[in-house]
Amino acid sequence: MKFPRSAKAAACAFAAAALVAGCSSSGTPTASASNEKVTLTFWSWVPNMQKIVNVWNASHPDIQIKFTEAAGGDAELSKLLTAGKAKDMPDIAQIEYQSLPTMVSNNYLADISKYDDNLQSDYPAGLWSQVTVGTSALYGVPQDAAPLAFFYRKDIFKKYNLAVPTTWAQYATEAAQLHKDDPSIYMGDTVGTDAGLFAGLTQQAGAQWWSASGSSWSVGIDSAASQKVASYWGNLVQSGAIDSQTAWTAAWDKSFSSGEYASWISAVWAPGDLSSSAANTSGDWAMAELPQWTAGQHVSGAWGGSATSVTSDSQHPQQAAEFIAWLNHSTQGTSLLVSDGSIYPASLTAESSSSLPAQTFMAQSDFYTLAKQYSSQVVAATWGPDVPVAYSKFSDAFASTVKTASGYLAGLTALQTAVVADMKANGFTVSGS
Amino acid sequence: MTTVTSVHEPAASLSGTRRARPRDRWNPAPRRTPYTFIAAAVLLFVAVYVVPLGYTVYLSTQKTQVSGRGLGPGARQQVSAGFSNYATVFGDGEFWQSVLRAVIYGCILIPIMLGLATLFALILDSQRVRFQRFGRLAIFLPYAVPTLIGSMIWGMMYLPGFSPINSTLHALFGMQGINFFGQRIVFLSVANIGVWGGTGFNMMVLYTALRSLPQEVYEAARLDGANERKIALRIKLPMIRPAVIMTAIFSTIATLQVFNEPYAMHQIAYGGVSTSWTPLMTVYQDTYTANNVYLGAAESIVIAVMMFVLSAAVLRITNRQIFGGEAR
Known part of the structure; x- marks a missing residue:
């Protein structure tokens, strides 16, 4: 699950030791009897x-x-x-x-x-x-499973006569059209804030950020599939069709509650998040399959x-x-x-249990059926041994770069370089870099 | 043999006691007393300063070595690295950029903060000002707010689309919003928080120094026809120079250590403030996020040495200044 970064602003890492001070260490380390408290x-x-x-x-x-x-x-x-x-x-x-x-x-x-x-x-x-x-x-x-999906405002889509996009090409066209029809509204925001979302989208496009063979790793962050995703979003944000603000801020939450954003590319945990950040929009949202690169395909990535x-x-x-x-x-x-x-x-x-409670925020009766379907469409991923480095470098590389296709591509290259350098510094064998 | 020694021994001890006696009379406590007195301080100093410092130096000469894919027990080992971590630090452009950013930040922060602190202290000390107590409290209050909380409040005020500053500018002048997280302007945004939080403390130090000055000097100046402004500039300011210099030293040291304000800015909006914006943020990033405590230790040692050199240099220069001032 994923929650707003603003919520974890406090620098509390130092308190780690204090928090577990009351930890139990009674009993013997090995094979303690099961009836022992x-x-x-x-x-x-x-x-x-x-x-x-x-x-x-x-x-x-x-x-x-x-x-x-x-x-x-x-x-x-x-x-x-x-x-x-x-x-x-x-x-x-x-x-x-x-x-x-x-x-x-x-x-x-x-x-x-x-x-x-x-x-x-x-x-x-x-x-x-x-x-x-x-x-x-x-x-x-x-x-929990966290397949990506497309969350959209039914009322806004109806008002502006938009169809739910099934391909990324359609998403781009509709984003431009919507912002032209009403400059105060965006289809959504760019994907340059959260590495988890960006990684999930490249996963859908076929990128393997890490892969292991034998005793060596290879890093494919700056691969053709990732570059396709980076230039797609770079072009969209450069054209002004989607918003460029930093995600997971209070202002970003406001864009959802005020109806400035007509959709959100997120994972199936999104309703829980929206119900707190945009409670007033309860019942307006629906979930659909993530737009595809090739029409007729059904693949997804995961976010968390x-x-x-x-x-x-x-x-x-x-x-x-x-x-x-x-x-x-x-x-x-x-x-x-x-x-x-x-x-x-x-x-x-x-x-598959029938006891799953109804999704109250979404007011979508087939929520769990769809979620199960998307979950099965997630491309398998291998994660590397230094994901925290990659994710924090992502925020540096994509936040400081200009929000254009070439800027995003440069960010991707910087990210690849930083991750390979970190792995080598830690003594990993990295090939194909 | 035995007789010889037995003859000599009492003589030796006798002469020993005789020699020791006068000292005993003047200094009746046993010699270990002073050591007992300083033992507590020395123990604490060793335990909380020397030992951690030594451990940090030790860590800075270590590194991890991964075998195979690096998964599973025993795949990661701590091995000696010699000075390779230091070589990494000295060759790390990102680290030196963070040092440069801290220096730029200090060049903005210190003159403004100390200038305002001096101004407020002089104003509060002048006799004509009303609401002195209220003014003192109001200026000092931000210092009592924890920097992390103050930074988050400011961060909210900087957020585009949320900022009361921008909406006011827009309502009054129809201006477009300022991007407080822009690559250059973010220095001012962060320094502003430092000024807001630090002015009160420095003002208090200077104000206290002003209150301890003898009143007769003012009286003499007034008899000579000096007005309040002249007294402030020609009498008060030169006389509190040691206090001004002390606040300057503290502020310089604090500048290189700046962490809370930019860290909170980073959490609120990634735009302008990267994960390694200041030296200590780089240490934090490398130690806790990248989980490379060895590189973090080397960076800490390099920062500590720089601080030591900087403080020593500032102290040397200012010592000359203080004593030079008194001699005149």
């Missing part, structure tokens, strides 16, 4: 997670979960990397898929294959490959999505794995995640 610490940023944890705690007196709310994906990852150095990580942590290789590469995650491998059949193969990181170990259980993992600092990996299986796999856990945490579950059983 343990307290496990847990970091996550799923809304209302405390409520969900309370349900578990009430029925499991021997495995008590002490929950600490994290600000968001990037903020929590920084804290985990810092706490890991001090051997002070929580027992259990929510980790975005793209950050799993970084954590594994630092040896900060426990292999829970002997406890939770039996859950494999309940998850899409693409997500399961994320939590194994291409190895025989298991570094977490998938929690997380697994729940046990850290290598945990003294009780077995009990932690038990909680994770309950949270992300059991009917009780997943339905709580959907109803209270407003996430789209990764578990196939939960996806």
Whole structure:
């Protein structure tokens, strides 16, 4: 899941150690008896997670979960990397898929294959490959899937007589037309703020930012597929057809609530986000398939999505794995995640369950059917061991560059150079650069 | 043999005690007392200063070595790097650009902030001003606001489409909005927060120095026909010069360490402020985001050395100034 960056503005990484000061370390490190009472610490940023944890705690007196709310994906990852150095990580942590290789590469995650491998059949193969990181170990259980989709304002589309774009060419034409018809309205904003969104869009276009073969990595950030996406958005923003403001700011939220934006390219977690940033537009939104590069195709990318993992600092990996299986796999856990945490579950059983609550914000009856369909269309991705570097360099490269096609292409090249340099500095073998 | 030593020993100890006796009389406490007194300070100094510094120096000579694909246990090891991290720092254009940005920021911030602080202190100290207490409090208050919170408030005021500054300019003069996060103007935007937050503190220091000046000097000046403005410029200002110089040293040191204001700006809008905008932001980025604590340690040491040299130079120059001023 993804939440506004403004919410995690506070520089709190230094507090990491303090937060886990109350961490349990009772009992012996190896094979503690299952009837022994343990307290496990847990970091996550799923809304209302405390409520969900309370349900578990009430029925499991021997495995008590002490929950600490994290600000968001990037903020929590920084804290985990810092706490890991001090051997002070929580027992259990929510980790975005793209950050799993970084954590594994630092040896900060426990292999829970002997406890939770039996859950494999309940998850899409693409997500399961994320939590194994291409190895025989298991570094977490998938929690939510986050396929990209096209979210649009039904009322605005009707008023300006727009059809839901099925291809990117159509999106560009309609964006120009809409802004010409009413200069106070944009089809949407550019994709130069959030690396996760841009990576997802290039994933749809066929880019593989990282790939591994043997013991070496190759970096394909500045590939032809990425360049296609970069010049497409560079041209659109240069022509003025879409807005160029920085995303995840208060002003950006206002553009949604005031109806300045007619659509948002986002992932299936978008309703949860819009319901807080643009609550007044409830019922006006609809979800459609992400526009395609080639008409008739049905491929998508992903933006975020997380697994729940046990850290290598945990003294009780077995009990932690038990909680994770309950949270992300059991009917009780997943339905709580959907109803209270407003996430789209990764578990196939939960996806096809009839108990999924209606999407109240979207007022779209087939929301989960569509979400399931888009989820199956996501192109498999391999994430590299230094995604945090790539994502932060992305914001530098794309924010400082001129908002034109050539500017975006230059940003892409700078990003590729920075990521390769960082991997080499850390002693990785990088080929094809 | 034994008899020889037994003869000599008492003599030696006797002469020893005799020699020690006068000192004992004047200084009756055992010699270890002074060490006991300073032990606490030394222990603290070693524990919170020398040990972390030594550890940072140690870390700066290490690096990670990845074997294979770098996934799984034992794939990442800490190995000695010699001085290669320092070579990276010295060859890193981005790092030196961040140093340059801090210097530009300081060149904008320090003259404006200290100028305003001096002006306000002189105004508050002059006898004709009303609402002195209110004025003091109002100017000092921003200093009491944590910089991170102050920066976020300012950041909101800078945000395009949200900014009350821009909407006022638009309503009054029909002006287009100012992009406060533009590549150049962002220096002013960040320095403005520093001025807002720092003026009050420096004003307090200067005001206190002004209040401690003897009143007879003013009286003498008035008898000689000096007006308030002349007293301020020719009497008060030269007399508080040491305080002005002290605030200048503190501000110079703070400039190279600037972090909170630009970091908050970066979080609010990525546009003008990159992740490595100031030296400390570069350290933060490399240590916590890029997870390369070794490079971060080397950068910290380089910054510390620069600060030490800078502070020593400023102190040397100003010492001469202060004593030169008193001699005249």
